[in-house]
Amino acid sequence: MTEIEVRGLSKTFRVGDVDVHALRGVDLKIEGGEFVAIVGPSGSGKSTLFNILGGLAPPSSGTVSLNGQDLAKLNDAGRTELRKKSVGFIFQKYNLLPTLTARDNIEIARDIAGKSGAWDPQYLELLRLLGIADRLDHKPRALSGGEQQRVAIARALVNGPALLLADEPTGNLDTENSNAVLGILKDLNKRLGQTILMITHNPEAAAFADRTVTMRDGRIVQ
Amino acid sequence: MVLIGAQVAMILTLVGVSRGVLGNMQRRAKGTGADILIRPADSSVTSFASNMPESIVDFVRGIEHVQIATGAMVHPISNFDTITGIHWDEFSKMSGGLALLKGKKFEKPDDMVVDQVFAAGHKLAPGTPFNFGHLWNITGIVEEGKLSATFVDIAALQDIFAEPGKISVVYVKVDDPKNIPIVIKSLQAQLTDYKIYSMEEFLSLFTTDRVPYVETFTKVVIVIAAVIGFLVVFLSMYMAVLERTREIGIMKAMGASPGYILGILLRETVVLSLAGTIVGIGMAYASRTLMASVAPNMPQLIVPDWYPWVTLIALGGSLVGAVYPGLKAARQDAIEALAYD
Numbered sequence: 001m002t003e004i005e006v007r008g009l010s011k012t013f014r015v016g017d018v019d020v021h022a023l024r025g026v027d028l029k030i031e032g033g034e035f036v037a038i039v040g041p042s043g044s045g046k047s048t049l050f051n052i053l054g055g056l057a058p059p060s061s062g063t064v065s066l067n068g069q070d071l072a073k074l075n076d077a078g079r080t081e082l083r084k085k086s087v088g089f090i091f092q093k094y095n096l097l098p099t100l101t102a103r104d105n106i107e108i109a110r111d112i113a114g115k116s117g118a119w120d121p122q123y124l125e126l127l128r129l130l131g132i133a134d135r136l137d138h139k140p141r142a143l144s145g146g147e148q149q150r151v152a153i154a155r156a157l158v159n160g161p162a163l164l165l166a167d168e169p170t171g172n173l174d175t176e177n178s179n180a181v182l183g184i185l186k187d188l189n190k191r192l193g194q195t196i197l198m199i200t201h202n203p204e205a206a207a208f209a210d211r212t213v214t215m216r217d218g219r220i221v222q
Numbered sequence: 223m224v225l226i227g228a229q230v231a232m233i234l235t236l237v238g239v240s241r242g243v244l245g246n247m248q249r250r251a252k253g254t255g256a257d258i259l260i261r262p263a264d265s266s267v268t269s270f271a272s273n274m275p276e277s278i279v280d281f282v283r284g285i286e287h288v289q290i291a292t293g294a295m296v297h298p299i300s301n302f303d304t305i306t307g308i309h310w311d312e313f314s315k316m317s318g319g320l321a322l323l324k325g326k327k328f329e330k331p332d333d334m335v336v337d338q339v340f341a342a343g344h345k346l347a348p349g350t351p352f353n354f355g356h357l358w359n360i361t362g363i364v365e366e367g368k369l370s371a372t373f374v375d376i377a378a379l380q381d382i383f384a385e386p387g388k389i390s391v392v393y394v395k396v397d398d399p400k401n402i403p404i405v406i407k408s409l410q411a412q413l414t415d416y417k418i419y420s421m422e423e424f425l426s427l428f429t430t431d432r433v434p435y436v437e438t439f440t441k442v443v444i445v446i447a448a449v450i451g452f453l454v455v456f457l458s459m460y461m462a463v464l465e466r467t468r469e470i471g472i473m474k475a476m477g478a479s480p481g482y483i484l485g486i487l488l489r490e491t492v493v494l495s496l497a498g499t500i501v502g503i504g505m506a507y508a509s510r511t512l513m514a515s516v517a518p519n520m521p522q523l524i525v526p527d528w529y530p531w532v533t534l535i536a537l538g539g540s541l542v543g544a545v546y547p548g549l550k551a552a553r554q555d556a557i558e559a560l561a562y563d
Contacts, residue, residue: 056475056556077479084477095472095560112478155476 004030004053004163004195009062010218011048022048024218025062033193035186037206040215046199047167049215053197054087054165055079067162084113088156088164092171094148096140102151103136106158113159123158129191130154130184146177153184157194164188166198170205182208223498225454226540229447230502230532235509236443237528242521243302248428252421253368255317256393257402259424260409261417265390276387278413282394285408287401290316293389294369295376299355302519305334306370307379316395317368324348325362331378334358337366343518356382371519444535451498451539455491459547463487470551471559480552487551491544495536502536503529 009026012019023045030036040046051057052064055071058079064071066086074082089095096105110116119127127133130150140148149169156164166185170178186208188194198209206212214222251259260282262271274293282291292312297305310327314320320327320335325348328335334354336346341363346352350360358374380386396405402420409418419427463470470483510522 051557054475080474080477080479082477083475084479089475091560095468095475097469097472108473109476112473112476112482 003032003065003067004028004197005063005065006049006053007063007065009049009052009064010060011045011052011057012060022218023052023059026215026218026220028213028220030195030197032195033189034211035189035196035198035209037198037200037209037212038215039200039203039206039212041201043217044215045218046215048218050165050167050197050199053163054089055082085159086162088159088161090149090152090156090164090166090169092168094140094145094152094172096148096151096155098140101137101139102132102143102147102154105140105151106136106155109155109158115159119158126157126188127154129187144177145173146180149173149177149181150184153181153188157188162195164194164196166196168200168202169198170200170202178205223494223501226451226495226498226536227501227505229450229454229539230499230536231505231509233440233444233447233532233535234502234506234525234528235513235522236440238506238510238522238525239513239520240440241525242523244428245523246519246521248425249367250369251428252425253317254313254393254421255395257396257399257421258394258406258409259417259419259421260392260394260413261419262390263415263417265417271390274389274392274416276389278416279389279392281412282392282409285405285412287397287405288394289397290395291392292316293376293392295379295385295388296370296390297355297379297383297385302517303354303372304370305355305372305374305379307374307376308369309376310373313369313393316393320368320373321365323363323365325360328361328373328375328378330359331375331381332357332359333361333374333378335362335364335373336360337364337368337371339366339518340371343516448535448539451495451536452543455494455540455543456546458494459487459491459544460550462490463547463551466551467554467559467562470554471556471562474554474556475560480549483552483554484548487544487548488541491540491548492537495540496533498540499529499533499536502532 006026006028009023010021011023012021026045026049038046038049048057052059052071055074056079059072062072071079071082096102097108100108124133127136130153132147132150132154135143135147143151169185170181173181182205185196185198189196198205200206213220260278262273265271276293279291279293282288290312292309294313295307297307299305323338334352341347344352346360346363348360348362352358352360354372364373376389380388394405396402406418406420473483506524510524513520513522
């Protein structure tokens with residue numbers, strides 16, 4: 001099972017002549033199959049932690065171990081490889097490619113990972129679970145926000161990532177769709193044992209997770 | 223795509239017109255019925271100097287095996303237009319005759335006969351006055367394909383343009399084709415200051431590489447076209463990369479490598495270039511129609527043997543133009559790209 005271990009993680013950005021310390025020695029352990037919510041106000045370092053765990057940015061210092069691999073030691077190509085094979089992203093704005101159908105949005109993720117051929121039965125079952133099996137030939141503009149986010153979840157899971165990272169996945173959804181999406185994430189976690197780390201500022205959304213971690217000023221406070 | 227098509231059409235039109243004009247000249251030279259030509263030393267395939275004394279014609283007539291010899295004067299009016307002065311009866315005898323479609327041959331000094339293509343292009347009919355370096359009176363329209371598009375009496379032309387007794391070329395018909403080499407040898411021995419060609423040799427000179435500047439001009443146009451292709455693709459790809467910053471960020475978040483992103487943009491460029499080439503070939507057909515109506519004396523040929531070349535030129539210019547925007551896209555930071563609105 002996937003295990004994530006973060007030790008002494010810090011990240012400093014240079015903004016003009018000023019150093020901004022976004023993370024100040026974060027320690028965090030997430031067991032495989034856990035659903036963890038990270039909450040905190042704006043500027044607390046949630047997004048920076050998300051970006052480092054997802055291989056979108058390198059840390060300034062500290063170690064980040066994902067299944068025994070130290071992300072801090074990866075170069076650009078290594079982080080690209082990590083994103084391709086081990087991490088799936090869900091964003092607040094869905095981030096589907098607008099010119100492609102839902103099916104092609106999923107296919108391009110497989111293509112990037114070097115996969116081809118028919119989707120396996122387990123994945124087709126997942127699409128049915130997500131309720132988008134009959135919406136795959138529509139472009140994002142023809143889908144509701146909830147449907148777009150479910151397509152984004154399907155895309156994030158198509159390559160069987162070790163870690164599913166969700167950044168405010170319900171931020172653009174109404175209550176009904178928010179609950180549906182969070183229910184799906186919970187279900188994926190329970191049924192498939194999918195490790196999920198969700199960033200949110202919404203306590204109701206965080207309540208769907210097994211555990212909530214609170215951040216403030218670049219540190220984990222609870 | 224249309225702009226890439228324009229660069230392709232530009233090349234195809236230039237090559238097509240070069241070949242069309244040369245082909246036309248070749249056909250007209252052949253239409254004279256002559257076996258041998260004598261031209262001034264300073265003349266080129268496409269230019270005629272009127273500095274040969276007409277008395278040469280009588281001299282040539284005296285050479286053994288020469289059946290007919292007739293002089294012609296070619297007077298340039300503009301870059302592509304000339305007036306040709308001939309002895310109607312002598313030329314008719316040599317060429318088999320200028321076939322009159324309308325009207326009659328020239329009789330007075332200001333009379334002019336034109337061929338059907340020239341007449342259609344300039345909307346001329348017998349009885350029409352025509353200002354063409356001089357005010358002429360159109361008396362007849364002949365079938366095209368022999369020597370020139372405009373015919374006037376040679377003596378009148380010499381007189382009007384103050385070149386009395388001067389001609390540009392002597393056309394020679396030999397009694398038997400097998401005697402052509404003998405006559406050429408004899409002419410070369412006696413007329414050492416002139417260019418003497420068999421018709422076969424003269425026709426072989428009508429290629430773009432033999433005509434001054436055509437080859438160079440074609441190369442210049444190709445370079446300009448390739449630069450246009452480069453700029454068009456560079457700007458459009460640059461804009462496309464800016465517009466698709468977020469999409470590129472999404473793909474990078476999914477693990478797309480710089481090579482993958484670059485590959486997508488280059489593949490799009492190839493498709494754009496190939497589609498532009500097809501549009502350009504279509505535009506070359508349109509320009510041929512346009513040329514036929516506005517410049518009938520400059521026929522444009524369709525040149526399929528150039529399609530691979532224009533494809534390569536369009537592809538080359540476009541791919542070079544796509545490289546910088548492509549690299550810019552490939553190097554984009556995923557986090558910044560995802561934050562782009």
